[in-house]
Amino acid sequence: MTRALLRFCVLPSALWLLAGCGAPQTAPALTEPASEPPPAASTEINPPSMAIHISDQGEVSEAGTHEAGALIERGERVYQRQCGACHSLDQNRVGPMHRGVIGRAAGTVPGYRYSRALQGLDLVWTDETLDAWLQNPSQMARGTAMGFRLQDAADRAAVIAYLESVSE
Numbered sequence: 001m002t003r004a005l006l007r008f009c010v011l012p013s014a015l016w017l018l019a020g021c022g023a024p025q026t027a028p029a030l031t032e033p034a035s036e037p038p039p040a041a042s043t044e045i046n047p048p049s050m051a052i053h054i055s056d057q058g059e060v061s062e063a064g065t066h067e068a069g070a071l072i073e074r075g076e077r078v079y080q081r082q083c084g085a086c087h088s089l090d091q092n093r094v095g096p097m098h099r100g101v102i103g104r105a106a107g108t109v110p111g112y113r114y115s116r117a118l119q120g121l122d123l124v125w126t127d128e129t130l131d132a133w134l135q136n137p138s139q140m141a142r143g144t145a146m147g148f149r150l151q152d153a154a155d156r157a158a159v160i161a162y163l164e165s166v167s168e
């Protein structure tokens with residue numbers, strides 16, 4: 001851990017992030033548990049002040065890429081658990097197929113029989129419209145056949161990131 005910390009501290013671009021790293025000769029700062037960097041393999045969503053991490057190779061990379069990957073992985077699990085009973089990416093089932101849904105007009109998957117409510121929904125699926133939909137489909141399209149709500153905001157963000165990743 002101390003080696004990793006030292007490596008972290010000598011990387012110039014990371015210097016400003018950690019109080020105490022500016023003066024490596026002050027030993028107490030290095031042994032202080034509170035000054036340890038976050039673990040590189042953390043799957044937590046770190047606050048912006050921790051926006052740099054060290055990979056196993058000792059490279060500094062944007063935590064954004066790392067976190068986007070973790071978010072998509074979480075989204076895939078949410079999708080399988082929560083949406084998978086009715087939806088799949090490439091086949092119409094109880095609900096319409098999802099690949100390419102981001103950027104697509106609502107109610108336009110070929111071969112799927114939408115409710116009138118959804119056919120009447122005149123919008124394109126984006127992060128925002130999907131977020132509102134998943135919170136409460138029938139509030140957006142009264143009488144829709146999708147009787148399912150995803151309450152957890154972080155789960156919604158994750159599943160939307162996942163759908164985006166399979167829509168490219």
Ligand code: HEC
Binds near residue numbers: 095105114145150159
């Ligand atoms: C209980 C079954 C069920 C579950 C669970 C479910 N859906 Fe649906 N979904 C449907 C049905 C049925 C429709 C079509 C609604 C209609 O025609 O009114 C639909 C429609 C949609 C649409 C509109 C697609 C389009 O082509 O316009 C989106 C987006 C969507 N669902 C996303 C999700 C996501 C994401 C989840 C999981 C978080 C989910 N659904 C969970 C049944 C479900």
